[in-house]
Amino acid sequence: MTPSRLTLKLLAACLALATAPLAHAAPTQGFLETIHKHVTLASTVTDNGDLNPYAVVIAPVSAGKIAKDDVLVDNFNDISNLQGTGTTIVDYNPATKKTTQFAEVPRKLAQCPGGVGLSTAMTMLKSGWVIVGSTPSLDGTTRTKGDGCLLVLDPNGKLVATWSGPTINDPWGNMAVIDRGDTATLFISMSGFGLPGPDVLDPKTHYPVIVRKATVLRLEISIPEGKAPLLVSQTVVGDGFAQRADRDNFLFGPTGLALDKDGTLYVTDGLDDVITAIPNAVTRTDSAGTGRVVTQGQLLQWPLAMAWSPQGHLLVCNGKNGQVVEVDPASGKQIYAQWIDSDQAQSPPGNGDLFGLAMTPDGSGFYYVEDDMNTLVKAAPR
């Protein structure tokens, strides 16, 4: 954990009161108030020096080198700390507390336009396959970005397939997945379409230009017994999301995805500080555009990856300030936030530190990564 979390937790508590004046009436409002401890579990830096942990994925099964409930984390940067150049995935075993390198993908892959820079789009299927997105760059900015691809690894970390094409452009945020065993449905945000480098400025704002071409793509895959998954079909279920290049954060764009039981897909877009809902995302055959606005602004500050709490609330990592925000998607109410990375070495504290998160298998806490320290952390009850 980061020092002074206690102090800032008090601030978070104040924020909670400010945003939820009825706190005294209800016994519990949500999940985050049960979280008190933050324990650093492991360094996510690999022997080759890769940095900047992004995706956090819990292994649903034991397969190959991976044990059930292991935590897989990939790295977006290489040793030079340039974004879009990381090639490794580490595997933290909560039982042994050991971290091993699960995979290292070649930096250059002919089948992956622009090469490899592993993003937050990662999942492990019940069949043992690991699928991970690449959002590559040569110089750490979108100026030299490639379209990237999706990489399929076997449970021993060996690359077995690469998916790219006109619908795939910088798979970016955390995946939402329906895993039926022999088939699966993946939802992935694609944030790279038409995105220039950070030096291309809007003359009015003097910030990099905003583009609205990002999509959310649904991929149907089949998983033949004993064979690598096959990409069967693709449908763009959302488009028109805002994107912007950023020197520090690489890009802003649609990032976090969370699929509700009724087929509604929730999407965070960091640039607009918004969570939107795409109805019938599992079955629809067309794009819902950016979907219905569920909640915007307030505590959301560059929202990134998302996960479901046991109560059916959304937990959203903020990029700008190291907070995780709890949202009731049914009401659209932002319940409160907890400052889980309050590292004052950044301003605001925790700025740029969070990205991926995933609930622990028992649902009592969650795992998250801290880019400032390159560590995997567990948030848990007292």
Place this chain on the structure above:
Amino acid sequence: MTSRRGFLTGAAGLAGAAGVLAGARPGVAKPQPMAPADFAFFGEHQAGIVTPQQLHTYFAAFDLTADKREDVAAVLRAWTAAAARMSAGLTAVDLGESADQPPADSGEALGLSPARLTVTFGFGPGLFVKDGKDRYGLAARRPEALIDLPRFNGDQLIPARTGGDLAVQACADDPQVAFHAVRTLARLADGVAQFRWVQAGFTSGGKAGETPRNLMGFKDGTMNPATTDPALMDATVWVGDEGGWMRGGSYMVARPIRVALEHWDRMKLSFQEQTVGRRKLSGAPLGKTREFDPLDLDALDKDGNPVIPENSHVRLGAPAANEGAQILRRAYSYDNGLAFIAERWPPWRQGMQIDSGLLFICYQRDPRTGFVKIFENMAKFDMMNQFVTHIGGGLFACPPGAKAGRFVGQGLFEVV
């Protein structure tokens, strides 16, 4: 022997004879008895290790260029003699009085007190094997403990400031005395060894017995093992019977560590203290009131989080967090002026910044159970890593002290 004062006489005489120094008075200083060395050079252990820390250091690492072992041994013999003389306030070598030769001693320490000068010698891995070659027939005598330091998390080692076949740590209360010592030794090694990297350093004077502060403003060295405890020094600093020719020596890790002082200075006091794990003014561990109060690493707050944060510098360096591992730290601050620096942590500031930090130096019986064991974890988890970057350094085997008439490291060169 020519003492510095004696040399003054001679030099003045020479100047007067040559008519170079206008106004130079003929020798007026009476020969003085040689000042006793503040710290004896010859002895069981090299000086400059458990010696009370002087205010300044001039540290140098050298690459050996000689082909022959005898040339290396000859330099070490000359270095030993010169270091012994300089520690006693003498010129590095006997000067003679020839006006036709360059002065054998550059002279900037003439008339100065030895200022508690110590000169400590170390051998890098390159003395034994370099680029796979056993240049001097010493490979078989390389101590197991003289490992190639592993790459640590976050290392940004600059080749030109890393490694070295020989190391010299000169420490004195007068920076000119320390500089003079290294400059002079380099000159004596001409044709055999050449500078690889150097670093000058300083530390605060303070009151006797007080822990000096580093440039981050915190007391640095509170947890050092007591040098007044010979048994503890034998256990943690001095190589024992396992060391062969290194018995009575020690292993030195030297690492220049750049500190992002501008970034650090913007941090709130409470955050600085949680990063370090101590109060800034008193030096007391968090949760305690006095500097030397024991660390309570088990103390928890009401939420079950540690009072001394789990990623704080003091916790990660504590013997209790490292299975009892201890090292003797003897660090100096440094200031190399301004440089263009790109910080490696958010917010990734770039620009002209003060190029300052800590010349971390520590001594231990075995680096594998000392620095490497402790730093392996710190390199990954220390919150201070957001402000500090290791930019060079090396590991050196510092032989035992020499008896008068022998040279430092002679045991290595015998019986081969």
